[in-house]
Amino acid sequence: MEVSVAAPTVIGRVHRTESDGTRVFLRQCPLCECMCGLEVHLDDDDHVKVIRPDRDDVWSKGFICPKGTTLGRLHEDPDRIRVPMIRDGETWREVSWDEAFAKCEELLHKVRNEHGIEAMTAFIGNPAGHSFSISRYGALLMGQANFPMIYSAGTVDQWPKNVSSVLMYGNMWKIPTVDIAHTDYWVIMGGNPQASGGSLLASPDQLAQIDGIKARGGQVIVIDPRRTITADHASEWLPIRPGTDAAFLLAMCNVIFDEGLFDLGAVDGLVNGVDEVRAACATFTPERVADFCKVPAETIRRIARDLASAERGGLYGRIGLCNQEFGTLASWLVDVVNIVAGQFDKLGGMLFGKPAADPLVWQANTNVMGEPEFGRWKSRVRGAPEILGQVPCSCLAEEIATPGEGQIKALINIAANPALSVPDSQHLDDALPLLDCMIAIDCYMNETTRHAHVILPGPSPLESPHFDELMWAWSIGNASKWSDQLFATSDDYVPEWEIMARLGWLCAGNNDADFDFEMLDDGWFTVMCSMYGRDPETTLPLYDHGGPERMIDLQLRMGPWGDRYGENPEGLNLQKVKDAEHGIDLGPMVPNRAAEVIGTPSGKIELAPEYILGDIPRLEEALLRDPDGFVLVSRRNIKSKNTWMHNIKVLVKAGNRCTLLVHPEDAAQLGLVDGADARVSSEAGSIEVPVEVSDEMMRGVVSLPHGWGHNKTGTRLSVAREHAGVNSNLLAPGHFVDQLSGNAAVNGIPVEVAPVSA
Numbered sequence: 001m002e003v004s005v006a007a008p009t010v011i012g013r014v015h016r017t018e019s020d021g022t023r024v025f026l027r028q029c030p031l032c033e034c035m036c037g038l039e040v041h042l043d044d045d046d047h048v049k050v051i052r053p054d055r056d057d058v059w060s061k062g063f064i065c066p067k068g069t070t071l072g073r074l075h076e077d078p079d080r081i082r083v084p085m086i087r088d089g090e091t092w093r094e095v096s097w098d099e100a101f102a103k104c105e106e107l108l109h110k111v112r113n114e115h116g117i118e119a120m121t122a123f124i125g126n127p128a129g130h131s132f133s134i135s136r137y138g139a140l141l142m143g144q145a146n147f148p149m150i151y152s153a154g155t156v157d158q159w160p161k162n163v164s165s166v167l168m169y170g171n172m173w174k175i176p177t178v179d180i181a182h183t184d185y186w187v188i189m190g191g192n193p194q195a196s197g198g199s200l201l202a203s204p205d206q207l208a209q210i211d212g213i214k215a216r217g218g219q220v221i222v223i224d225p226r227r228t229i230t231a232d233h234a235s236e237w238l239p240i241r242p243g244t245d246a247a248f249l250l251a252m253c254n255v256i257f258d259e260g261l262f263d264l265g266a267v268d269g270l271v272n273g274v275d276e277v278r279a280a281c282a283t284f285t286p287e288r289v290a291d292f293c294k295v296p297a298e299t300i301r302r303i304a305r306d307l308a309s310a311e312r313g314g315l316y317g318r319i320g321l322c323n324q325e326f327g328t329l330a331s332w333l334v335d336v337v338n339i340v341a342g343q344f345d346k347l348g349g350m351l352f353g354k355p356a357a358d359p360l361v362w363q364a365n366t367n368v369m370g371e372p373e374f375g376r377w378k379s380r381v382r383g384a385p386e387i388l389g390q391v392p393c394s395c396l397a398e399e400i401a402t403p404g405e406g407q408i409k410a411l412i413n414i415a416a417n418p419a420l421s422v423p424d425s426q427h428l429d430d431a432l433p434l435l436d437c438m439i440a441i442d443c444y445m446n447e448t449t450r451h452a453h454v455i456l457p458g459p460s461p462l463e464s465p466h467f468d469e470l471m472w473a474w475s476i477g478n479a480s481k482w483s484d485q486l487f488a489t490s491d492d493y494v495p496e497w498e499i500m501a502r503l504g505w506l507c508a509g510n511n512d513a514d515f516d517f518e519m520l521d522d523g524w525f526t527v528m529c530s531m532y533g534r535d536p537e538t539t540l541p542l543y544d545h546g547g548p549e550r551m552i553d554l555q556l557r558m559g560p561w562g563d564r565y566g567e568n569p570e571g572l573n574l575q576k577v578k579d580a581e582h583g584i585d586l587g588p589m590v591p592n593r594a595a596e597v598i599g600t601p602s603g604k605i606e607l608a609p610e611y612i613l614g615d616i617p618r619l620e621e622a623l624l625r626d627p628d629g630f631v632l633v634s635r636r637n638i639k640s641k642n643t644w645m646h647n648i649k650v651l652v653k654a655g656n657r658c659t660l661l662v663h664p665e666d667a668a669q670l671g672l673v674d675g676a677d678a679r680v681s682s683e684a685g686s687i688e689v690p691v692e693v694s695d696e697m698m699r700g701v702v703s704l705p706h707g708w709g710h711n712k713t714g715t716r717l718s719v720a721r722e723h724a725g726v727n728s729n730l731l732a733p734g735h736f737v738d739q740l741s742g743n744a745a746v747n748g749i750p751v752e753v754a755p756v757s758a
Helices: 066-076 097-115 126-130 134-145 159-169 206-215 229-233 245-258 274-280 286-293 297-309 327-340 395-401 425-434 470-474 496-507 517-531 536-542 548-557 574-579 616-622 664-670 718-722
Strands: 023-028 037-042 048-053 085-088 091-094 120-124 185-189 219-223 236-238 313-317 410-414 437-441 454-456 477-480 584-588 631-635 660-662 677-681 686-693 701-705 752-755
Touching (some): 037 066, 048 066, 085 097, 097 120, 097 410, 097 437, 097 496, 120 134, 120 395, 126 134, 134 410, 134 496, 134 517, 134 548, 159 327, 185 297, 206 219, 206 229, 219 229, 219 297, 245 274, 245 286, 245 297, 245 327, 245 616, 286 297, 297 313, 313 327, 395 425, 410 496, 437 496, 470 477, 496 517, 517 536, 517 548, 548 574, 664 752
Parallel strands (some): 120 410, 185 219, 185 313, 219 236, 410 437, 437 454, 631 701, 660 686
Antiparallel strands (some): 023 037, 037 048, 085 091, 085 454, 660 701, 677 686, 677 752
16 A cells, blocks of 8 residues: 655744745754754745754754754655555555554564563664653653563663763752853763763753853863864863773862862751761772873872862863773762762752753652662563663663563554664674564654554654653753744644554553544543642633643743742743743853752752672772773764764765774884774674874774664665665673663773775
């Protein structure tokens, strides 16, 4: 059956019309934490002519990155899937939504009836956090399905930060960040905000922020194995050996305590565990860790002194600290250093955000839910302990491939490409064809979804409204913005939030014919009302519609600037945010909020969680290792978005970005030639990749970008295939993880590098 695709119908609000008839629409880019305001220009045929920055946007103020300019190309990409597809053997066919869900019911029920719910799971990808629907209805899918375990990109990305946050502050998503708009001394570790957009640090145009700090007489120190563009803008680049950040940070703590620089400042009286931290760092002197970190002892002392003595200073650590062998220790110590240096909960220091829409995930505090118990169960094959409900995502391959009770037979893959993105990814690519049922929610037939039995397409960014919620929890300012849906979807299109609810319904063993979205949605909203302190019986009748907009309105109204359903008539609700085309500016970050944000049973910051302190002996053992030998780190580019955005020609046409960066002296030692291929080998595998000799790398460290390897048969990514690159995750051992969080250690992988002979 061939399903026709209707011509695009414009349903968004026109902001202005140019003299040549071009209509201009305002939107927010949904791709990262920059949350940039856009102007989308449409021609007479409703095609996107150009996308430009919205210079009046209250948040981004005219900033935009290359990815944001390509949303029109993404929307019009001929390779993008627009209607449901079913695979019969090796043949794909387009089908109606009803036929697609009938097939989902058949496949899911067969697995459930024959093998039980233990044989079913889901994998959730990074785009879910930026999705209008998935971020709000993923819980409804999972709540109905009641899978024993799920997998996610979180265990490649930021699980160590979630572990340290839940133990320190009582909630895994209450993650403080540095007030870089007001700081005078900013230390960046394991982060490259120029390319990432500021992961867990929401701010547009972070290079301008760095330049601004320097212009007002401040300093920016970038600590990274690679001299990135971020480092080029900084006052100083300090190379460090990958995987040693926790030792470096413990040495900073040592200096702060030993030299009398300790000061809790704004959180004095609100912190437990200072003495335990003092004892834990006592033996980690700068001199002891210098060779391990490849950082001179006096440099460590200087950074510690300067941070502690700065009037407004902050230390920021991101993904390079998370996805390494000591990820939780390093992530925890970022916050510890800020706290003991007196740079926490103060202007220009490390602060909690103040999101206008009270985040749903902020409601689950340990003072109500109880403190987390890690390792409540273990994975069937490897015996990996559960951490915050998940095990390392690399476990999925063996759980599919290994026979026995509990073998995974059904997978729902949500906006993820784990066949490229997880460590030891070839094992998962080999295992996916063994599934009896794989259902993908995705816009592309990529390296993972080519194995699916059913693909249910999500909307393009221009076919969906947009409203960020959690990103504002770690933003350097407070604002609220709404984006209308620009293009209509087809009349029979099933909204993504209904897809999530419907799949959860089927996973629970229910029949599709009995599915009632309105009933489920009202039940979900009723739960939310109770969580936010609203009476559902009086709140439900106030709405004549369900879906995400009703949820957002509740969160805005009950948030810190909300109208509380009439109690504060001047407060916010969704309609007021919609009426403000360029957004509503709610001011800068707010200090002295820790007491109201913390949700631990004690009501205080738990500075020294026993669970985390217990990993220090493992770090002590690592100090005895040979500090030489080559290690591999990942890198990202401002034109990439993990494993996707590579099918947009304008983003990939300018040369090969998938190269192995090698320091010139290392290249000479190894016999490597710029432009020639090198063979990079680890215990997990071996790949061949062109060499790029560059002094931006520190010695002993080589770098590959992640997200490439688009050479698989059966994909429909015509542009990406022409720029395939190699998959760095073929070198990442699946068992190489941070032991406290289960997060993959894809930085600091021991490798051997050699030229490929002709």
